[in-house]
Amino acid sequence: MQIYLVAFVFHIALLYLSARIGDKRFGLVLAIISVLPLCVVAGARDITVGTDTSAYPLSCFNASQVYSPIGALSACSDQEPLFVLLFWFLGRLTGDFNAVLFFCELIIFLPYVLVAKKQFPQGYPVIGFFLCFIVFGYTLNILRQCLATSMLVLMVYELIHGKNLPAFVFLAVAVGFHKMSIVGIFVWVIYIACCESRGVRSSKTLAMLFCFGVAVCAVSAVLIGPDLMQLVSSFTSSYSFQVKHAGMGSLNNTMLIYLPFCMIMMILGHKSSIGPTNREMLNFYVCCGVSSAVFAQFASISPELIRLSFPFLFISGFLYPFLSENLGNERLLSGVLAITFCVLYFAITFVFGGSCNLFPYSSALLGVFYA
Numbered sequence: 457m458q459i460y461l462v463a464f465v466f467h468i469a470l471l472y473l474s475a476r477i478g479d480k481r482f483g484l485v486l487a488i489i490s491v492l493p494l495c496v497v498a499g500a501r502d503i504t505v506g507t508d509t510s511a512y513p514l515s516c517f518n519a520s521q522v523y524s525p526i527g528a529l530s531a532c533s534d535q536e537p538l539f540v541l542l543f544w545f546l547g548r549l550t551g552d553f554n555a556v557l558f559f560c561e562l563i564i565f566l567p568y569v570l571v572a573k574k575q576f577p578q579g580y581p582v583i584g585f586f587l588c589f590i591v592f593g594y595t596l597n598i599l600r601q602c603l604a605t606s607m608l609v610l611m612v613y614e615l616i617h618g619k620n621l622p623a624f625v626f627l628a629v630a631v632g633f634h635k636m637s638i639v640g641i642f643v644w645v646i647y648i649a650c651c652e653s654r655g656v657r658s659s660k661t662l663a664m665l666f667c668f669g670v671a672v673c674a675v676s677a678v679l680i681g682p683d684l685m686q687l688v689s690s691f692t693s694s695y696s697f698q699v700k701h702a703g704m705g706s707l708n709n710t711m712l713i714y715l716p717f718c719m720i721m722m723i724l725g726h727k728s729s730i731g732p733t734n735r736e737m738l739n740f741y742v743c744c745g746v747s748s749a750v751f752a753q754f755a756s757i758s759p760e761l762i763r764l765s766f767p768f769l770f771i772s773g774f775l776y777p778f779l780s781e782n783l784g785n786e787r788l789l790s791g792v793l794a795i796t797f798c799v800l801y802f803a804i805t806f807v808f809g810g811s812c813n814l815f816p817y818s819s820a821l822l823g824v825f826y827a
Contacts, residue, residue: 457807459817459824460592463493468584471569475581487573490584491565494592499558500821506596507813509557513599516540517556520547538632539600554821560603564595567606571613572777579781585795586773589802594766597812601763604634605770611640612771615647616737639751639767643744650740708762710804711752711769717797718745721775724786734782738775745772 470490477483503510512535519528520543528544529537542563546556568587572580595602607630614623627644630637725738748768754761779790805811816826 457815457817459497459819459822460814463497464584464588464592466493467491467588468581471581471584474573475578484573487569487580488566491562491569494565494588495558495561497817497819497822498561498592498595499554500819501554501557501596502818502820503553505813505817505819508597508599513543513557514553516543517547517553520544521551536600536631536633536635538629539603539634542603542633557599560599561595564591564602564606567609567613568773571609572774575613575616575774576777576781579777579779582776582780582791582794583773585798586776589798590773591770593802593806593812593814596814598763598766600634601636601766604630604637605767607633608637608640608643608767609771609774612643612647612774615644616651636763637767639764642747643767643771646743646747647740650743651736708752708755708765710801711749711762711765713800714745714749714752714769714797717793718742718749718772718775720793721745721779721790724783724790725779728783728786730782734778737778738782741772741775741778744768745775748772 467490470486470493474483474486474490477486501509503514512532516528516532516535516539519531519540523531523544525541525544529540532540542560543556546559547553550556550559565587568583568591569580572583591602607626611623611626611630614620614626623644627637627640630640719742722738722742725742726735730738745768748765751765751768752762754764776791776794779794780787783790806814818825
């Protein structure tokens with residue numbers, strides 16, 4: 457645990473320092489440097505750390521050392537093509553598995569930090585808590601999906617700036633990393649519903665999406681669970697685990713807590729004096745948060761189906777710097793609530809729940825064993 461906490465402290469401290477530097481270029485450099493502690497700890501890990509580390513990432517790296525790009529795609533045909541090609545390129549470039557993991561982590565974390573800094577010049581450091589206590593743990597396991605979701609973050613950034621073509625390109629790249637990222641279309645739909653509506657319509661859209669999501673979740677869990685699992689498994693053979701464990705899941709209580717949290721954040725935001733455009737973005741981030749909580753309940757069908765919720769959850773993380781940037785007197789309360797939820801999520805999911813096999817940490821490169 458200690459090595460994770462040290463990396464978290466350095467990352468968050470550097471982010472806050474970067475926001476207080478008068479020189480914008482130096483602040484940007486510090487913000488980029490801030491992700492290095494996370495990348496080093498994740499990249500230098502032994503293959504025993506992270507549930508999937510010794511599975512498809514290692515097999516794709518091994519393929520990169522002996523095959524051409526076409527050969528690697530054939531040898532790793534059960535993995536998405538862009539992921540295989542990325543591993544082939546990084547594997548050939550570095551010749552070292554840990555170096556490949558390091559650069560993958562860099563690709564994951566940089567979009568979050570750079571987008572947050574661009575969108576919320578004063579409030580962006582708070583996203584560090586979200587990255588450390590929620591996103592980081594998943595990067596040690598679901599590497600493909602984390603890479604894909606970082607592309608969806610860039611998709612949303614382009615949508616905010618009215619650039620639909622680049623947004624579509626990032627969506628396509630995300631799907632190329634992980635097929636389940638096709639749910640990014642729903643993120644796009646939520647953005648259109650919330651940010652291309654005006655005034656009261658946005659709030660109504662939020663309520664409708666919430667009610668619709670709850671209804672879909674309930675009906676699916678009760679009526680079509682096994683059939684849904686067969687449909688998901690048809691994408692790739694790597695989902696045989698989920699099919700085998702269909703019907704063995706349960707409701708995700710941690711994400712159920714996220715529902716009232718999102719509602720409180722929305723109330724605090726609407727009580728403040730933010731303008732119409734910011735209210736639309738608030739509705740969008742809250743909608744993503746609510747959607748993540750709803751999709752997480754598909755874990756009642758099979759434990760691994762919680763992954764459907766991750767694109768929404770990770771994008772909703774921008775709610776924290778958004779509130780830090782735009783709220784007045786409510787900023788302190790929203791910050792305390794956000795940090796509390798992030799820490800609780802880490803404790804419940806990774807520490808006590810054992811998700812993603814983060815513990816015990818070991819790294820032959822760093823000389824750390826069973827920390």
